Amino acid sequence: MFRICRPIFTPVPGTVRAVNGVSITLDKGEVLGVVG
Structure with a gap:
């Protein structure tokens, strides 16, 4: 369910982190590392 929450904040990085399952941890x- 984090995929729905993360994409709103960061579409690309959010999806990747959602699959990894560390969207909340990292x-x-x-976000700052992938985007920037």
């Missing part, structure tokens, strides 16, 4: 960290 949410802000991964």
Whole structure:
């Protein structure tokens, strides 16, 4: 269900992290790392 929440914040990175299952764990960290 995180796929629905993450995509709203970050479409591409959100989906990838959702599959990994660490969308919450490395949410802000991964977003800044993947996007930037």
